[in-house]
Structures are given as C-alpha cells and as structure tokens.
Amino acid sequence: MKLRVFYVILLLFLAATSCNKEQEEQPEFTGFVSPKHFPETTYPFETNPVTEAGFKLGRKLFYDGRLSRDGSISCGSCHIQYSAFSHVAHAVSHGIDDKLGKRNAPPIQNAAWMQTFMWDGGVHNLDMLPFNPIQNPVEMDETVSNVILKLQADETYRQMFSDAFGSEEINSTRMMQAFSQFMCMLISDHSRYDEYIGGNETALNTEEKEGLAIFRQKCNTCHTEPLFTNNGFKNNGMPPGNDKGRSLITLNPADEYAFKVPSLRNIEKTMPYMHNGTLQTIDDVLNHYQSGIVQTPNLDPLLGSNFSLTNLEKERLKAFLLTLTDEKFLKNPDFSEQ
Numbered sequence: 001m002k003l004r005v006f007y008v009i010l011l012l013f014l015a016a017t018s019c020n021k022e023q024e025e026q027p028e029f030t031g032f033v034s035p036k037h038f039p040e041t042t043y044p045f046e047t048n049p050v051t052e053a054g055f056k057l058g059r060k061l062f063y064d065g066r067l068s069r070d071g072s073i074s075c076g077s078c079h080i081q082y083s084a085f086s087h088v089a090h091a092v093s094h095g096i097d098d099k100l101g102k103r104n105a106p107p108i109q110n111a112a113w114m115q116t117f118m119w120d121g122g123v124h125n126l127d128m129l130p131f132n133p134i135q136n137p138v139e140m141d142e143t144v145s146n147v148i149l150k151l152q153a154d155e156t157y158r159q160m161f162s163d164a165f166g167s168e169e170i171n172s173t174r175m176m177q178a179f180s181q182f183m184c185m186l187i188s189d190h191s192r193y194d195e196y197i198g199g200n201e202t203a204l205n206t207e208e209k210e211g212l213a214i215f216r217q218k219c220n221t222c223h224t225e226p227l228f229t230n231n232g233f234k235n236n237g238m239p240p241g242n243d244k245g246r247s248l249i250t251l252n253p254a255d256e257y258a259f260k261v262p263s264l265r266n267i268e269k270t271m272p273y274m275h276n277g278t279l280q281t282i283d284d285v286l287n288h289y290q291s292g293i294v295q296t297p298n299l300d301p302l303l304g305s306n307f308s309l310t311n312l313e314k315e316r317l318k319a320f321l322l323t324l325t326d327e328k329f330l331k332n333p334d335f336s337e338q
C-alpha cells in the first residue's frame with residue numbers, strides 16, 4: 001500500500017512539473033549531442049566539455065565588439081547566423097577600418113568534426129583559432145592580452161567566467177575554451193537531406209533524389225556525406241591567383257593552389273563561393289565544374305579531362321544542393337546575439 005501512495009505522489013509531482021510553463025519555454029540545455037548519422041567528433045571534449053554557462057559565455061564573446069581594437073568588429077560581424085555564420089555577399093572579409101582581407105569568410109558549422117581550420121588548414125586546434133582573427137590587423141586588430149584586461153574590468157564577464165569555470169579568473173585559455181564550447185554547438189543536422197537520411201523517404205522529391213545520385217557519383221569523393229567534406233585539401237580547377245593555399249603551410253609544391261574542401265551544407269545561403277569569393281551563385285559553381293576547370297599540374301585527377309557534367313545533371317545537382325539548407329540551424333535563437 002505504502003508503495004502505491006508513493007507512486008501516486010510521484011505521478012502528481014511529475015504532472016505538476018511537466019505542466020510548468022516556464023520549463024516548456026526554456027528547454028533544458030542538452031550539452032553537446034552528436035547527431036546519429038554523423039561520424040566521430042574530432043574536438044577533444046574530454047579537455048573542455050560543453051556546459052550551459054560555458055556556451056553562453058562563448059556566445060557573448062562571439063558577439064562582443066570589444067574584442068576588436070576600436071569596439072567595432074565582433075566575430076559575428078563576419079560570421080553571420082542567417083548565412084550559416086559566413087560573411088554573405090562579401091567576396092573577401094571586411095574587417096576593422098573597412099580593411100579587406102584576402103579570403104572569403106567560411107561558414108562556422110559542425111566545427112566539432114573538422115580536422116583543420118582555414119582555407120589552407122593553417123590552424124589545427126579550434127581552441128587556438130580566435131587568436132588569429134583577434135590579432136589580425138585587417139580583422140579585429142587587438143591583442144589577446146588587451147582583450148583579457150577589458151574582460152577582467154567587466155563585472156558581468158567576471159560572473160560569467162565564474163559560472164563557467166568555477167572562479168572569476170579570466171585568462172586566454174578559459175576564453176578560448178568558451179569560444180570552442182559555443183562554436184562546437186553550432187551543429188547543422190536538420191536539413192531535408194538529413195530527414196531523408198533519417199528514413200523519411202518523402203523528404204526529397206524525385207529530382208532531388210536524382211541529384212543526390214549524381215552527387216554521389218561526381219562530387220562525394222571530396223564533399224563527402226554527411227558533413228559534405230572529406231577534410232582534405234584539393235585543387236578543384238579554379239584559375240590560379242595570388243593565393244597558393246595549402247602549400248603556404250606545407251611548403252610542398254604539390255599542394256600549390258589546393259584549398260580545404262568546404263562543406264556544402266547551407267550552400268544556398270553562403271554566397272559568394274570559393275576561397276576568394278569569385279563565384280557568385282550556385283549556377284556559377286556548376287558552370288565552373290561543367291566548363292571552367294583549369295587544367296594545371298596540380299588539378300585533382302578526379303576533375304581531369306574525363307570529368308563531365310550535362311545540363312540536366314547540373315539542374316538535378318542544384319535541386320539537391322538546395323536540400324542542404326537547414327532553417328532550424330539558421331534561425332535557432334540560442335545561437336543569436338542575446
């Protein structure tokens with residue numbers, strides 16, 4: 001009998017808490033959850049597990065202009081959520097004092113699965129990455145030590161570092177870890193493609209499925225599902241310019257004009273395309289693969305003279321590429337400036 005009373009009380013308690021409206025509006029923070037159809041992550045979570053306080057701190061830092069010399073530029077200035085955290089409509093990035101960088105700002109999505117960062121793979125560790133934009137004279141033009149001083153003088157930050165790391169100490173390691181916690185949570189796994197992979201046959205229409213089949217034949221070796229990158233560096237036949245890409249890091253002539261294979265998730269939103277932002281539309285990119293490939297010694301053999309695309313294949317590929325848009329990710333209020 002006693003046990004039954006206990007269960008009744010327990011049920012009443014559960015009913016009461018599940019009706020709590022506030023809880024419904026603010027779902028519990030789930031931490032980092034890897035989508036079922038994604039491979040193993042590369043980020044060392046054992047050294048820096050994602051917590052709610054750490055994620056929120058990372059988000060605040062990401063949108064804070066005070067991380068730049070004159071307060072004008074935050075990470076979010078060049079990595080804009082509605083374009084999958086890329087700098088939509090800017091061929092090359094646009095930083096402090098309107099200075100231009102030399103490369104297109106890539107999206108930030110599924111960073112926890114990346115092996116290297118930047119178009120040339122010059123950064124191996126996500127925790128080191130923010131040093132680069134903060135100290136880059138054409139991006140934020142500030143020093144990390146000065147940023148730390150600014151944060152230490154701010155009571156809200158002292159409280160947030162304390163919540164995230166257990167004491168008010170503000171140092172660059174903690175700052176970088178908070179950044180990584182935020183960036184690792186930027187997971188895009190809710191496109192129609194993902195629904196289809198998850199078993200919903202009707203999530204893609206016939207043309208899109210045909211596009212996927214062509215994609216698997218002609219593109220997937222480099223833009224490998226489900227992340228749409230093989231994390232490699234390739235020369236895809238763009239006209240060679242001043243930027244020698246991967247060879248700047250490896251000093252190996254065979255890597256000249258090879259660039260990191262970009263993910264194609266949310267490709268609809270991240271124009272313009274390529275490391276230098278020279279192609280404006282998805283059609284321009286497909287035209288490149290159809291008739292613009294420049295035959296150079298380092299061109300990847302997959303895209304050599306045997307490679308071809310028909311107009312119908314281009315149409316189907318485009319239909320498929322548009323299924324990689326993930327509105328839930330692009331509009332997730334948790335990822336926006338608060």
Ligand code: HEC
Nearest residue numbers: 074075078093094095103104105106117118119130133139
């Ligand atoms: C002025 C524009 C600008 C600002 C500000 C900026 N970035 Fe970037 N970001 C870029 C560009 C351009 C690249 C590519 C650089 C390269 O390949 O050499 C990049 C690359 C990255 C990458 C690598 C993505 C990949 O796929 O390899 C990450 C992550 C990133 N930035 C995070 C940040 C963070 C965090 C901040 C703030 C501390 C920040 N960025 C500030 C323009 C910017």
Ligand code: HEC
Nearest residue numbers: 218219222234236238259260261262273274275285289300
């Ligand atoms: C040999 C490897 C390889 C193959 C095969 C390949 N790509 Fe690429 N793709 C790349 C590389 C590398 C880049 C970046 C090049 C640069 O920035 O200069 C790229 C860039 C792109 C971009 C621009 C992405 C962005 O964010 O700027 C799109 C879109 C794209 N590829 C689609 C495709 C499609 C569709 C196919 C199949 C028809 C394909 N690719 C085949 C390696 C490849």
